[in-house]
Amino acid sequence: MTRRSFLRNSAVFATGIAALTASLRPLLDITDFPSAAQFMQKYYKELTPEEMAKVLNRIENEVEHQYGIRPHVRDYKPMDGVEYVYCLNLTRCIGCRKCVHACVAENNQSRDPEIQYIRVLRMPHGSLVIDNAEHNYAPDKVPGKGYFYMPVQCQQCKNPPCVKVCPVHATWQETDGITVVDYNWCIGCRYCEAACPYWARRFNFAKPNIPKDQLNPEMSYLGNRPRSRGVMEKCHFCIQRTRAGRYPACVEVCPAGARKFGNILDPESEVSYILKTKRVFIQLKEEMGTSPRFFYYFDV
Amino acid sequence: MFSRGNPVPSGLPEGITIMNPQKKTTVVLFGLTVVFLLLAIDFFTSKSTAVPSYPPIPPVDKSFLSTATWRKSYADLVKNKEDLSDFDCYGCHEKGKAPPLRFDAKQNLIVPEEHKDIVMGHGSHGRNNNCFNCHNENNLELLSARDGKEIKFADSPQLCGSCHGPTYRDWEAGAHGRTSGYWDRSKGPIDRKLCVNCHDPHSPHFPGRQPAPGPHPLRAPAVAAAPESEPHH
Numbered sequence: 330m331t332r333r334s335f336l337r338n339s340a341v342f343a344t345g346i347a348a349l350t351a352s353l354r355p356l357l358d359i360t361d362f363p364s365a366a367q368f369m370q371k372y373y374k375e376l377t378p379e380e381m382a383k384v385l386n387r388i389e390n391e392v393e394h395q396y397g398i399r400p401h402v403r404d405y406k407p408m409d410g411v412e413y414v415y416c417l418n419l420t421r422c423i424g425c426r427k428c429v430h431a432c433v434a435e436n437n438q439s440r441d442p443e444i445q446y447i448r449v450l451r452m453p454h455g456s457l458v459i460d461n462a463e464h465n466y467a468p469d470k471v472p473g474k475g476y477f478y479m480p481v482q483c484q485q486c487k488n489p490p491c492v493k494v495c496p497v498h499a500t501w502q503e504t505d506g507i508t509v510v511d512y513n514w515c516i517g518c519r520y521c522e523a524a525c526p527y528w529a530r531r532f533n534f535a536k537p538n539i540p541k542d543q544l545n546p547e548m549s550y551l552g553n554r555p556r557s558r559g560v561m562e563k564c565h566f567c568i569q570r571t572r573a574g575r576y577p578a579c580v581e582v583c584p585a586g587a588r589k590f591g592n593i594l595d596p597e598s599e600v601s602y603i604l605k606t607k608r609v610f611i612q613l614k615e616e617m618g619t620s621p622r623f624f625y626y627f628d629v
Numbered sequence: 630m631f632s633r634g635n636p637v638p639s640g641l642p643e644g645i646t647i648m649n650p651q652k653k654t655t656v657v658l659f660g661l662t663v664v665f666l667l668l669a670i671d672f673f674t675s676k677s678t679a680v681p682s683y684p685p686i687p688p689v690d691k692s693f694l695s696t697a698t699w700r701k702s703y704a705d706l707v708k709n710k711e712d713l714s715d716f717d718c719y720g721c722h723e724k725g726k727a728p729p730l731r732f733d734a735k736q737n738l739i740v741p742e743e744h745k746d747i748v749m750g751h752g753s754h755g756r757n758n759n760c761f762n763c764h765n766e767n768n769l770e771l772l773s774a775r776d777g778k779e780i781k782f783a784d785s786p787q788l789c790g791s792c793h794g795p796t797y798r799d800w801e802a803g804a805h806g807r808t809s810g811y812w813d814r815s816k817g818p819i820d821r822k823l824c825v826n827c828h829d830p831h832s833p834h835f836p837g838r839q840p841a842p843g844p845h846p847l848r849a850p851a852v853a854a855a856p857e858s859e860p861h862h
Binding site for chain 1 (some may be wrong): 650658659661669673678688694695696698724755799802803805807808811813817822839840841843
């Protein structure tokens with residue numbers, strides 16, 4: 330090798346390496362790499378109770394590190410003899426959207442970018458054509474004359490299309506009827522979002538942003554623990570409340586009493602009474618064969 | 630550079646040359662370097678990796694998260710030890726003497742000055758305008774049902790139920806009005822609201838209210854939203 334060719338080759342080599350390094354610069358913008366423990370975590374259904382305890386402790390540490398608040402993360406299991414059903418009274422709903430924001434506050438959804446599980450549709454009286462629905466309505470006062478309101482959220486289908494399409498089984502239906510997502514197992518392919526006929530699934534396109542003072546520290550593994558970028562989330566009937574026997578946040582905030590929740594296997598529950606006695610109830614898009622556990626009914 | 634390759638072997642069409650392997654490597658490396666250099670220049674100069682900016686989403690007003698009911702019932706006032714002077718009837722009225730009612734020419738009740746905060750609007754027919762349809766004429770600290778049965782203020786749903794039967798039945802079953810607390814009665818108590826927690830008994834129709842903000846549009850709407858109008862039938 331001559332001195333000239335050595336110099337020329339090394340100059341070319343150095344330029345090449347410099348160019349390659351510089352072109353990889355966007356990788357520096359990625360800050361939310363999973364930790365080794367996060368990356369190596371086993372599938373939810375394969376975790377032993379001891380491993381689960383470790384995982385929950387790790388999540389508590391992660392949340393404390395990020396938000397400065399020590400949360401209380403639990404893994405609530407479904408109760409025996411319980412199947413949840415939701416009933417929504419279309420005669421009573423006034424479209425005030427309080428449920429939307431109570432849900433966001435309870436379930437630690439990202440505020441900006443905004444993620445909301447409930448979408449309130451406004452439709453003119455006399456038809457139930459979703460094509461005529463408007464969800465950006467902003468009058469001074471609701472309810473508006475000549476309209477009715479139909480809040481839509483996850484319908485907790487008995488035959489959920491989102492579960493069928495998930496290529497990694499990161500979402501499944503629990504025995505109490507709640508379809509849950511393991512945020513550590515989800516690969517973010519968004520097939521479930523495409524499969525859902527109710528627009529009930531939300532994707533974290535960006536890193537979720539929750540103000541520290543608004544974080545709800547009562548968390549559950551399959552429910553409202555903070556999500557990371559690139560995972561799917563959805564309504565889970567406030568699993569951290571309902572599996573502890575309480576009503577979901579949207580029920581407790583409804584000023585019109587339009588939202589009803591309970592155990593359909595209990596003949597004394599409100600939902601049993603409603604499905605037995607109310608004259609009309611519908612399942613949204615029942616022709617899809619999804620068999621929702623979410624019923625819309627009318628008083629009159 | 631390309632023209633300095635080997636001469637065309639016989640059998641290949643004219644114009645195609647084959648480089649020796651060393652030259653080929655140099656050319657490929659040179660090409661790659663140029664590509665990466667261009668990429669690097671692009672990343673350093675363009676802002677294509679920046680997230681497109683949109684106006685910040687304002688935090689939602691705390692009042693929309695409140696689980697308080699529209700009104701406070703008599704039972705709530707007693708429980709919270711709040712001002713009960715509205716219920717101190719005999720501070721002004723004389724005991725044992727029914728207060729007189731006055732009506733105008735159209736048989737509408739004239740609400741006395743002392744009770745001017747009361748809006749009489751129970752029923753759209755305008756005929757339910759006699760105070761003593763519900764209040765007990767002989768003892769103002771009690772209510773009275775249509776059959777004359779005396780009812781305490783704390784038990785007011787019985788009075789409402791004496792006319793609104795189906796609604797009362799729904800309420801008893803938990804289907805009318807909000808329920809909060811525990812759906813699982815073995816884990817904790819259920820919190821039932823009374824009729825008067827939401828409805829003003831003198832004017833029970835639910836008043837309209839401001840809706841909470843809708844989903845953020847991310848971009849400012851191109852055209853101003855059309856004024857809210859009533860739909861056509």
